[in-house]
Amino acid sequence: GAVVSQHPSWVICKSGTSVKIECRSLDFQATTMFWYRQFPKQSLMLMATSNEGSKATYEQGVEKDKFLINHASLTLSTLTVTSAHPEDSSFYICSARENTEAFFGQGTRLTVV
Amino acid sequence: DAKTTQPTSMDCAEGRAANLPCNHSTISGNEYVYWYRQIHSQGPQYIIHGLKNNETNEMASLIITEDRKSSTLILPHATLRDTAVYYCIVRVASIGSARQLTFGSGTQLTVLP
Numbered sequence: 074g075a076v077v078s079q080h081p082s083w084v085i086c087k088s089g090t091s092v093k094i095e096c097r098s099l100d101f102q103a104t105t106m107f108w109y110r111q112f113p114k115q116s117l118m119l120m121a122t123s124n125e126g127s128k129a130t131y132e133q134g135v136e137k138d139k140f141l142i143n144h145a146s147l148t149l150s151t152l153t154v155t156s157a158h159p160e161d162s163s164f165y166i167c168s169a170r171e172n173t174e175a176f177f178g179q180g181t182r183l184t185v186v
Numbered sequence: 187d188a189k190t191t192q193p194t195s196m197d198c199a200e201g202r203a204a205n206l207p208c209n210h211s212t213i214s215g216n217e218y219v220y221w222y223r224q225i226h227s228q229g230p231q232y233i234i235h236g237l238k239n240n241e242t243n244e245m246a247s248l249i250i251t252e253d254r255k256s257s258t259l260i261l262p263h264a265t266l267r268d269t270a271v272y273y274c275i276v277r278v279a280s281i282g283s284a285r286q287l288t289f290g291s292g293t294q295l296t297v298l299p
Contacts, residue, residue, distance in 0.1 A: 107286045107287075116273075116291055117224075117230070118289075164227070168287070173218075175287050177230045178229050179228055180229045182227065
């Protein structure tokens with residue numbers, strides 16, 4: 074199947090700093106990518122839909138100024154967590170669709186201390 | 187997308203078949219049944235999907251009832267590495283659709299040695 078690569082796999086940052094997470098589709102082009110967040114023992118929750126060449130669409134309750142999404146090419150979307158706080162600590166996962174199937178990145182474990 | 191109901195958890199002995207049920211009584215005629223799994227601290231992995239016929243691939247088999255209101259994912263010879271949360275998702279499988287996957291709580295499958 075298609076491969077979606079996410080980087081970094083884990084990151085620890087200080088409170089107040091910003092962290093960028095990259096999501097790449099390695100062998101296909103993805104006009105649309107999705108960003109999910111998963112807290113411990115919970116299911117994946119969609120945060121936003123990333124559209125190549127246009128603004129991202131955010132789910133209700135997700136602050137667009139805090140979670141900046143850039144989808145500058147057909148193979149790369151980035152999520153920047155700005156002014157991170159401990160409550161932003163979570164597992165962030167990106168997804169891209171090829172035809173009728175969705176493929177997921179490995180996830181990024183963010184810990185804000 | 188139609189709502190799905192899965193058991194919270196299941197155990198299976200290593201080497202035996204794991205049968206994971208899913209109820210989707212409100213499924214529409216153009217909705218497919220998808221199965222994904224998520225191993226701890228990893229992104230979800232696509233397993234299989236089907237419309238109404240039974241499907242089989244190198245990972246698993248999918249049995250869909252004739253009325254399509256329920257399905258069963260079968261892992262024929264479960265190994266310890268199959269321990270994961272398994273998600274049953276029902277959705278329209280239109281090529282190029284930008285719609286995201288909606289995850290429920292899934293079934294935690296634990297394969298016991």
